[in-house]
Amino acid sequence: MAGWRRHEGQAVRLPLANVDTDQLIPARFMSVPRAEGYGRYLLHDLRRDESGVMRRDFPLNTVDQASVLVAGANFGSGSSREAAVYALVDAGFRVVFAPSFGDIFASNAVNNGLLPARIDADTSDALAEMLVGFPCKVQIDLGTCRATFGNHDVPFTLDENWRIKLMNGWDDIDLTQQHAMAIDAFRERYAETSPWTVPRKRS
Amino acid sequence: MSQPRTLLDKLWRAHEVLQREDGVSLLWVDRHLVHEGSHHAFAKLASRGAAVAVPEQTFAVVDHYAPTRGRGRIADPQIARMIDTLRQNAGRHDLRLFDLDDPSQGIVHVVGPEQGLTLPGLLINCGDSHTSTHGAFGALAFGIGATEVAHVLATQTVWQKKPKAMRISVEGPLGPGVTAKDIALNWIARLGTGGAQGHAVEYAGSTIQDLSMEGRMTLCNLSIEGGARFGMVAPDETTFAYIKGRPYAPDGPAWTAAVEEWRSLVSDAGAAFDREVVINAADIAPTVTWGTSPEQALPIDAALPDPAALTPAKAEAAAAALDYMGLAAGQHLAGTPVDQVFIGSCTNGRIEDLRAAAAVLSGRRAKVPGLVSPGSQRVKAQAEEEGLDRVFTEAGLEWAASGCSMCVGMNGDLVESGKRCASSTNRNFRGRQGRGARTHLMSPAMVAAAAVTGTIADVRPLLAGRTP
Ligand code: SF4
Numbered sequence: 001m002a003g004w005r006r007h008e009g010q011a012v013r014l015p016l017a018n019v020d021t022d023q024l025i026p027a028r029f030m031s032v033p034r035a036e037g038y039g040r041y042l043l044h045d046l047r048r049d050e051s052g053v054m055r056r057d058f059p060l061n062t063v064d065q066a067s068v069l070v071a072g073a074n075f076g077s078g079s080s081r082e083a084a085v086y087a088l089v090d091a092g093f094r095v096v097f098a099p100s101f102g103d104i105f106a107s108n109a110v111n112n113g114l115l116p117a118r119i120d121a122d123t124s125d126a127l128a129e130m131l132v133g134f135p136c137k138v139q140i141d142l143g144t145c146r147a148t149f150g151n152h153d154v155p156f157t158l159d160e161n162w163r164i165k166l167m168n169g170w171d172d173i174d175l176t177q178q179h180a181m182a183i184d185a186f187r188e189r190y191a192e193t194s195p196w197t198v199p200r201k202r203s
Numbered sequence: 204m205s206q207p208r209t210l211l212d213k214l215w216r217a218h219e220v221l222q223r224e225d226g227v228s229l230l231w232v233d234r235h236l237v238h239e240g241s242h243h244a245f246a247k248l249a250s251r252g253a254a255v256a257v258p259e260q261t262f263a264v265v266d267h268y269a270p271t272r273g274r275g276r277i278a279d280p281q282i283a284r285m286i287d288t289l290r291q292n293a294g295r296h297d298l299r300l301f302d303l304d305d306p307s308q309g310i311v312h313v314v315g316p317e318q319g320l321t322l323p324g325l326l327i328n329c330g331d332s333h334t335s336t337h338g339a340f341g342a343l344a345f346g347i348g349a350t351e352v353a354h355v356l357a358t359q360t361v362w363q364k365k366p367k368a369m370r371i372s373v374e375g376p377l378g379p380g381v382t383a384k385d386i387a388l389n390w391i392a393r394l395g396t397g398g399a400q401g402h403a404v405e406y407a408g409s410t411i412q413d414l415s416m417e418g419r420m421t422l423c424n425l426s427i428e429g430g431a432r433f434g435m436v437a438p439d440e441t442t443f444a445y446i447k448g449r450p451y452a453p454d455g456p457a458w459t460a461a462v463e464e465w466r467s468l469v470s471d472a473g474a475a476f477d478r479e480v481v482i483n484a485a486d487i488a489p490t491v492t493w494g495t496s497p498e499q500a501l502p503i504d505a506a507l508p509d510p511a512a513l514t515p516a517k518a519e520a521a522a523a524a525l526d527y528m529g530l531a532a533g534q535h536l537a538g539t540p541v542d543q544v545f546i547g548s549c550t551n552g553r554i555e556d557l558r559a560a561a562a563v564l565s566g567r568r569a570k571v572p573g574l575v576s577p578g579s580q581r582v583k584a585q586a587e588e589e590g591l592d593r594v595f596t597e598a599g600l601e602w603a604a605s606g607c608s609m610c611v612g613m614n615g616d617l618v619e620s621g622k623r624c625a626s627s628t629n630r631n632f633r634g635r636q637g638r639g640a641r642t643h644l645m646s647p648a649m650v651a652a653a654a655v656t657g658t659i660a661d662v663r664p665l666l667a668g669r670t671p
Contacts, residue, residue, distance in 0.1 A: 082349035108348035161225035
C-alpha cells in the first residue's frame, strides 16, 4: 500500500449518523472475491431502490467521482467487516470526515490507506450544509492535519500513529517481522511462566 | 506498595511484547478464531506466501454461512464456496476445523467457551466484532478486521493501542423476567451506541457476580453495540466451575496452577478507571428495541418517543427509524403485532437462553411462525436431552441446526421485506436480517412471549407460576 501526504478530490455529504457497516455493505455481497471490486456495493440498499435503480435524490448519487465523504457521528459502527472499507476504497474514497468512528472500522480504514478524519459535530453539520447542491473540491494535508473546503480551513484529528502509518503506507506484517527476536524472547518466557495458555486437547 | 491496577492493566501487561514510541503495543495472541468471512485474510497471507505462525493456537469454525437445514447438500453455490474456502484454508495450514458435520460445530463465540478454548487471562482475537463475548471469562478479547487477521495468522501478534478503562457496575437483584440482555440494552440506551467508544468495559457489582457465565457472555457480547471493542468480567468461582473439565481446559497440576493465576485477575481496590457508570438493577425492566440502532431501546411498558420532543441530533434518526420500522410516535411498544420470531445467535443462543424461552413456551402455542437455531450443536444436543426441542416444536416453532442463521442472514435464513421479527440477536440495523426487515431485539424469554401472544409483550405475566 502506497503512503500519501496530500490529497485533492471532490467532496460529497452523507448527512446521516450511525451509518453502520451493514449499511456500508450489506452482508449478502460479502462472499464476492475482492478482485471483482466492492465499489458497486457501497451503501447499496440506501443508494438504490428495491429494484436496484439508483435513487436520484440520494446525496452520494449526485456527485461523480467523489473521493471525500462528509458523514455524521459514529460512522462505521457495527461489525468488523473490512469489506465496508473495501467498498469505500473501491468506489474511489480516500477520506471520510465524521465526528466519530467505530473503533474497528477506523483501524481497518487506516490499514487500507483510507483516512478517518475526526472533526467536531458542528463542523460536520456546517460542511454537510455547505455541500448541498454545491460540489466542492477539497485539499487534505496529512502533514498538518488540515483540510481546505473551498475557502474554509478545517482542522481534523487522528491518532498520531495512524497519521504516520498512512503517510508511510506501512505494512504491519513487515514492521512486525523486524521485531522477530523480541517476539521469540517473549514467547519463550511466556511458555515458562504460563504454560497453561497453550491449548492441549485431552485424549 | 505498587499502584493499584485494573483488570485491563493486568491483562495488557501480561501480553505486551513491546510498546512502540507512539504508544501502540505489540501483543501476543493466545487464541485466534477464524470463520468463513476470514477468506480475505487467508488470501492476503497467500499473496505473501506466508505460513500461519502458530497453527495450534488458531481454530476455524463454520458458522456465518452454515445452513441450518439440509446440511447434506448445499443448494446455493456461493454459500458452498464460502464454506469450501474455509475448509481448504484450514487444511492447507493444518488448523483444527469445526466443520458442519462436527458434533461441536456452532457459532464461534459459543464454541470457544464451550470447548474450553476461552480461558481467563488469555488474549483472544477473531475477525468478528462480537469477540468481546470471550471477555466474560476475564480474557482480553476483541474483534479485528481482515488485515489484522492476516497479521495474527502470520505473526501470532497484534498491534493495538491500549483503550481507556471504563467500569459499569450493576448492583442489586434483577427483577423477575429481567436478564443480562436487558442490562445491556439498558446501558446502551442510556449512553448511546458510541457511549463506550475507545474504552474497554469491565462489568462489576453484585448483579454481575450473580450472573451465570451465559449471562456474562451475553453482556460482554453486546459491549460492541455500545461502541466498546472490549467487555470483561473478572473471573471467579462461577467462571472456574464453567471451565473445569471442558475439552481444551487445562487439567491436573496445570489446572491448579492456572486457577491460582486466574485468581489475581481482578481490578485492585482503588484502581482508577477513566469512566465509571453505576446502574441500579431494580431500575431495569424487560427491554425492547423499537428502532434501527441498539440505543433505540425502551422498557416494555413505554410508549414510542415523539421525534419532536428529542434533541435535533436524535430527532432525525428517530423519525427515520420509526418510518423504516412502520411505527408511529406515541404508540405503545407492547401490543405491536409481530410476523415471526427468531431465537439464536452468539448473544442468546446458549442453553440457558433456550431454557428461558422454553419456560415461557411450555404448554403454549405460538401465534406466529419462528425459528430456533441453537448456538452450537452441543447446545442443540443438550437441549434435546432436556426435551426443550419438543417444547419448541409443540409450540409450532421450527427447531434447526446451529449457525449464525437469522442474525445476519448470510446462510439464507432471512426476514422478508416489511416483516417484523422479534429476535434474540444483537443488531437491529436496517436490513440486518434481510432487506427491509424490521428487527426488534429482546431477551429469549421476551421473544417467547412475542411468539405466544403474536405481539411484542411483557413476559412477566406469562411467567406467573412458572420457574424461568
Ligand atoms: S451470531 Fe450474529 S453477531 Fe454472532 S458471530 Fe454470528 S453473525 Fe456475528
